[in-house]
Amino acid sequence: LVSRKKKPEDTVIEVNGERIGDGNPHFIMGPCAVESYEQVSTVAKAVKDQGLKLLRGGAFKPRTSPYDFQGLGLEGLKILREAADEHGLAVISEIVNPADIEKAVEYLDVIQIGARNMQNFELLKAAGSVNKPVLLKRGLSATISEFINAAEYVISRGNGNIILCERGIRTYEKATRNTLDISAVPILKQETHLPVYVDVTHSTGRRDLLLPTAKAALAVGADGVMAEVHPDPAVALSDSAQQMDIPTFDKFMNELKK
Numbered sequence: 001l002v003s004r005k006k007k008p009e010d011t012v013i014e015v016n017g018e019r020i021g022d023g024n025p026h027f028i029m030g031p032c033a034v035e036s037y038e039q040v041s042t043v044a045k046a047v048k049d050q051g052l053k054l055l056r057g058g059a060f061k062p063r064t065s066p067y068d069f070q071g072l073g074l075e076g077l078k079i080l081r082e083a084a085d086e087h088g089l090a091v092i093s094e095i096v097n098p099a100d101i102e103k104a105v106e107y108l109d110v111i112q113i114g115a116r117n118m119q120n121f122e123l124l125k126a127a128g129s130v131n132k133p134v135l136l137k138r139g140l141s142a143t144i145s146e147f148i149n150a151a152e153y154v155i156s157r158g159n160g161n162i163i164l165c166e167r168g169i170r171t172y173e174k175a176t177r178n179t180l181d182i183s184a185v186p187i188l189k190q191e192t193h194l195p196v197y198v199d200v201t202h203s204t205g206r207r208d209l210l211l212p213t214a215k216a217a218l219a220v221g222a223d224g225v226m227a228e229v230h231p232d233p234a235v236a237l238s239d240s241a242q243q244m245d246i247p248t249f250d251k252f253m254n255e256l257k258k
């Protein structure tokens with residue numbers, strides 16, 4: 001059902017007045033994790049001031065170590081919703097447990113399924129059964145074919161509003177956190193009718209590479225870019241090394257708009 005052979009025209013997903021997949025880039029920006037109302041609200045204001053409409057922030061964080069900050073859970077989603085409403089933004093946040101989906105859709109505009117859960121089939125089915133767009137990230141070691149099949153799980157349950165997100169894959173290369181598979185973008189655009197995003201923060205893990213990889217993403221036809229922004233990355237509870245502070249974010253957006 002996600003194949004372009006089945007449906008030749010692009011799927012366009014309406015979120016908060018943005019038409020994702022319409023040929024113009026739509027940016028998804030916000031902190032790695034929701035930490036406090038002040039933190040999210042500061043970023044939300046910066047996002048709004050750039051004329052953007054889509055705010056991200058993790059409330060349920062799938063951390064590699066059980067001793068790292070796990071996120072504020074439902075309380076985090078409420079904070080995100082409040083800060084987003086204050087600034088006229090839509091909310092995108094990751095859900096990790098199928099049982100949370102029904103409750104979470106009260107607070108979310110887009111459900112994110114993270115890389116670690118790309119093949120959590122019960123989660124894919126649950127996200128496919130609700131009436132909210134889904135941003136599906138490529139698994140850390142997933143082939144493009146496996147990624148497309150994961151999207152097929154969602155659409156097979158009735159929900160065809162799916163955004164695919166390339167976020168880097170695991171290779172032997174250590175210079176970046178993951179290896180951004182830039183060619184996945186045109187391949188996914190050719191093979192499916194779904195919008196395709198690139199997450200430059202988690203693919204590179206390096207603040208100095210956010211702008212060049214975002215330019216590359218747009219140059220190869222991505223429908224949007226995701227990146228992380230924090231008022232003070234040095235004290236961020238997750239992904240401290242690669243989030244942008246607000247002046248850096250402003251420069252990043254101004255460069256991309258050129």
Ligand code: PEP
Binds near residue numbers: 167199
């Ligand atoms: C995220 O976007 O917050 C995240 C955890 O990314 P990924 O699932 O791609 O690692």
Ligand code: MN
Binds near residue numbers: 032033201202228239
């Ligand atoms: Mn992060």
